[in-house]
Amino acid sequence: MTWHEETVTPARLPEVGTPDFKTHAHVRYAELRARAPIHRVRMPDGSLGWLVVGYELARTALAHPLLSKDPGPFEEELRASGRHILLAGSGFGGNMLMADPPQHTRLRRLVSGAFTTGAVDALAPRIEELAHQHVDAFARAGEIDLVAAFTGPLPMAVICELLGVPAERRDDLQTWTRAAMANPSDRQRAALVALNTYLRSLLEQKRRHPQDDLLSRLIAVRDQADGQLSDTELLGTAVILVAAGHETTVNLLGNALVALLDHPEQARELRLCPERIPGAVEEFLRYDAPVETTPTRFATERFTLGGAVVEAGDTVTVALTSAGRDAPVGAGRDPNRLDVLRRPARHVSFGNGIHYCIGAPLARLEAAIALRVLLTRLPEMAWARPAEGVTWLPAGITRGPVRLPVTFTPEKGSDAA
Numbered sequence: 001m002t003w004h005e006e007t008v009t010p011a012r013l014p015e016v017g018t019p020d021f022k023t024h025a026h027v028r029y030a031e032l033r034a035r036a037p038i039h040r041v042r043m044p045d046g047s048l049g050w051l052v053v054g055y056e057l058a059r060t061a062l063a064h065p066l067l068s069k070d071p072g073p074f075e076e077e078l079r080a081s082g083r084h085i086l087l088a089g090s091g092f093g094g095n096m097l098m099a100d101p102p103q104h105t106r107l108r109r110l111v112s113g114a115f116t117t118g119a120v121d122a123l124a125p126r127i128e129e130l131a132h133q134h135v136d137a138f139a140r141a142g143e144i145d146l147v148a149a150f151t152g153p154l155p156m157a158v159i160c161e162l163l164g165v166p167a168e169r170r171d172d173l174q175t176w177t178r179a180a181m182a183n184p185s186d187r188q189r190a191a192l193v194a195l196n197t198y199l200r201s202l203l204e205q206k207r208r209h210p211q212d213d214l215l216s217r218l219i220a221v222r223d224q225a226d227g228q229l230s231d232t233e234l235l236g237t238a239v240i241l242v243a244a245g246h247e248t249t250v251n252l253l254g255n256a257l258v259a260l261l262d263h264p265e266q267a268r269e270l271r272l273c274p275e276r277i278p279g280a281v282e283e284f285l286r287y288d289a290p291v292e293t294t295p296t297r298f299a300t301e302r303f304t305l306g307g308a309v310v311e312a313g314d315t316v317t318v319a320l321t322s323a324g325r326d327a328p329v330g331a332g333r334d335p336n337r338l339d340v341l342r343r344p345a346r347h348v349s350f351g352n353g354i355h356y357c358i359g360a361p362l363a364r365l366e367a368a369i370a371l372r373v374l375l376t377r378l379p380e381m382a383w384a385r386p387a388e389g390v391t392w393l394p395a396g397i398t399r400g401p402v403r404l405p406v407t408f409t410p411e412k413g414s415d416a417a
């Protein structure tokens with residue numbers, strides 16, 4: 001029996017995103033990788049698709065010219081299987097992540113200037129200030145859930161300041177984004193409607209009262225009426241920047257902290273040499289990629305990928321969390337071992353090719369600053385209830401901890417119990 005026959009047998013079809021798969025993700029991915037770099041699987045939305053689990057094949061698939069990001073031509077199938085949220089105007093659609101050139105090139109160019117390393121570096125002092133403000137709020141408590149108090153709200157504050165989303169709506173936005181990234185359900189669809197409705201009204205307000213923020217600048221481009229950006233695309237861009245710019249970074253920070261809490265000796269190393277934190281961020285991205293599986297790609301024609309025959313219209317998803325554990329990390333150096341000093345920490349956790357993450361410089365900067373602030377201000381940080389183990393978010397597409405209960409030595413001048 002070839003690996004192909006074995007994995008397409010329906011009774012044995014691996015199911016991605018189930019509670020069992022989420023809990024034992026690295027073991028399950030290792031089992032799949034041992035058999036083949038690509039498998040026929042049941043996706044969290046119930047559909048069948050191809051899942052790429054090997055590092056080299058992941059690089060190839062992410063940049064493959066026969067794999068389209070545009071769901072438009074597959075509208076009928078998507079509607080029939082309840083996956084119409086991918087279509088323009090239905091939730092997540094109408095943005096660069098769901099587009100092919102030339103639409104992709106045009107949409108990406110409109111915002112790329114805001115996310116270059118130079119533009120993002122200018123945000124460093126404000127990110128540092130925000131990180132300290134969040135720690136100030138609990139530094140004297142001695143025990144806290146870092147997801148609720150730090151890794152959740154900080155990236156939301158950063159992206160909302162950049163886009164110009166008022167502070168009082170950030171909690172709502174966070175609730176909707178998290179629900180929207182969850183596995184398909186009525187709750188997910190309702191969250192997407194709420195997110196779209198709110199952002200549409202925010203864009204209207206900003207059209208009337210422009211401010212110095214990215215959404216106001218995009219509206220100005222839209223209103224120049226030179227055909228660069230339609231209303232659907234404007235909304236789609238706002239939705240993708242909020243969604244992709246937030247939950248991903250929350251989980252990068254969350255996964256980095258899980259890794260550091262599990263390896264206190266490596267946390268000590270970084271406290272002693274904070275200049276190594278940016279390198280360590282690459283290792284955290286590799287070790288536990290926060291985007292577990294990429295959004296769907298559609299085969300535009302029949303072709304062979306890693307030995308599998310992909311038919312026109314088949315969907316292909318890349319398991320970045322698996323690829324990180326398959327990445328070439330050097331002879332004799334186990335990819336399943338965390339090594340914050342590892343060079344190079346190769347990964348595809350920000351993708352590859354034309355859809356390579358536009359927010360990567362921001363995510364890297366934010367993670368490096370946030371981790372430095374935490375490691376400095378909470379030197380004795382440890383799991384509060386280590387025996388419990390980590391509960392991972394149930395969503396198929398994201399990987400991150402639900403909670404991070406930690407204890408630490410309260411800061412001096414404590415008036416807390």
Ligand code: HEM
Binds near residue numbers: 062248320
């Ligand atoms: C740790 C944090 C992040 C991770 C792991 C991450 C991961 C990714 C990945 C894997 C892709 C490519 C998906 C694919 O090819 O199917 C992507 C694309 C994208 N990301 Fe991120 N991302 C992060 C943070 C951000 C931030 C902070 C922003 C923005 C503000 C952002 C905005 C985007 C956008 C707009 C795209 C689409 C780019 C395109 O299609 O050309 N991301 N991201």
